[in-house]
Amino acid sequence: MTDLPFAPNPMRRALLTGTGAAVTIAAVGPWRTAFAQGAAARPLPAFAAFKDAGTMIVHSANTIEMRRGPAGNGSLTTVNQLYVRNNLAPPSADIVAKPDDWTVKIEGVRRPKSLSVRELKTMGTESVTMVLQCSGNGRGMFPSKPSGTPWQTGAAGCIMWTGVPVRHVVAALGGINPGMKFLTGTGGEVLPAGISPKSRVERSVPAAVYEDALLAWEINGQPIPLAHGGPLRLIVPGFTGVNSIKYVKQVAFTAAESDSSIQQTDYRMTPTGEASQRPTDPSVWQMPPKSWINTPLAGATDLRAGEEVVVRGVAFAGVNAVKQVDVSIDGGQTWQRAALVGPDLGRFAWRQFELPVRLAAGKYVLASRVTDVRGNVQTENRVENKGGYLNSSWRDHAVSISVA
Structure with a gap:
């Protein structure tokens, strides 16, 4: 059998736990979907x-x-x-x-x-x-x-x-x-x-x-x-x-x-600028370590200087279990260890994380970075490729907030 970069172990059983909750958030940078730009919503098929x-x-x-x-x-x-x-x-x-x-x-x-x-x-x-x-x-x-x-x-x-x-x-x-x-x-x-x-x-x-x-x-x-x-x-x-x-x-x-x-020819990590995707380029298979923040919201009006803010998000690492998640409030200049919260549903599942912080008035760029049990760390920058695949950049997924 083929030797994988991250060798799989026997499957673990997991229990059905948890629900989703509604929050909204915006990403740092100029990229927005048509929906976010105010286009009329399409109906569900x-x-x-x-x-x-x-x-x-x-x-x-x-x-x-x-x-x-x-x-x-x-x-x-x-x-x-x-x-x-x-x-x-x-x-x-x-x-x-x-x-x-x-x-x-x-x-x-x-x-x-x-x-x-x-x-x-x-x-x-x-x-x-x-x-x-x-x-x-x-x-x-x-x-x-x-x-x-x-x-x-x-x-x-x-x-x-x-x-x-x-x-x-x-x-x-x-x-x-x-x-x-x-x-x-x-x-x-x-x-x-x-x-x-x-x-x-x-x-x-x-x-x-x-x-x-x-x-x-x-x-x-x-x-x-x-x-x-x-x-x-x-x-x-x-x-x-x-x-x-x-x-x-x-x-x-x-x-x-x-x-x-x-x-x-599809789902290949072909470099940007090539005329087409090629069978010789790496196939899109395993997922690299990735995390992002879901709260607080960009544009939130309820953030007050000196009050506690809990930064929350999710992290996963493909075929490997999550070891730790670090959070930055200054765009990656410094990092603090977040707590893993909620149930551990196995190495293929995501882990929720949170970090309480108190912020003075000003603008902040929040980012998260996951490390898996094999020592693989979420990358700062995306791997540029023609298809736009496997974006695990913590910088791309950062969010901006303002504290009054």
Whole structure:
């Protein structure tokens, strides 16, 4: 199996805990979404009509962002506030009417087989709590203005998936065939007429992740809705959301990466200025350490000199657990250790943090910086790239406040 930069350990069970709470906040710098600039709000698409419209920003029918505050004031993100990102239009809602009848083909094992969700439910159930984050979360903060949705912080959430571990399925089917280097998931979206088969949603990740991966049928204790990949989704904890395949129809262990365009030329860390993304550029896989502040608000009118202000936010580190979070009130010149608060839901989940401070009258730039248990530290600056992927810059995510 492929050796990963941050080697995964066996999956941990987690309990459903926490709720989201509504707050609003603005980012430092000139980057704003059309919504923040006062454009008329778009309506929610029918397949996501259950979303809490008051906390969501609808960029398009297939891209819906959660406003910054509601994303992080709970240990779990509620399903009606979780972001939506689809690379193709979702299939018919008929597929979630009888979820146990959905089948997935397992290939690249000694005894390949198609299994229904009903059969998967007999093979051992586990839950994992993890951060689901779009690869382009934070793209709207790139001065280069890459093409694609200008996400700020709201294309992320912390949620609990329940299903069967892929390792259980593999064991039941005799193990992985020799020479298989990748785990490749194929989605069940219907390609429009005339579209190349290479436009299918199919992603390959290093095969070693099968030890943590899940074939999930529940999200936060309820059946996965169509908007989030129901009736069955391949979950790859610690990796960006595009690698957790919705409506999964096939899970295959393969010798080579998929030839789909979403694998070969999309979601690559191609340097800015290149004419196109290239298969030789690093693939967008694991998430680096990242954190941001959700409160206090930029523009808040209730901040008074000498009164206590509690800085709060969330932090996560991909496949690694969070070790500590530091907060700066002076734009990164000095740092103070924040307290990790709320439940620890496992190494793939985010941790809430808070730091009480007393501030004199003036202007402040608040920033947060997470360190994981392996010593990896959230970077100060973004990695410039053509697609605007993996923005984990603490400076980009800083916020400004004024104290009277």
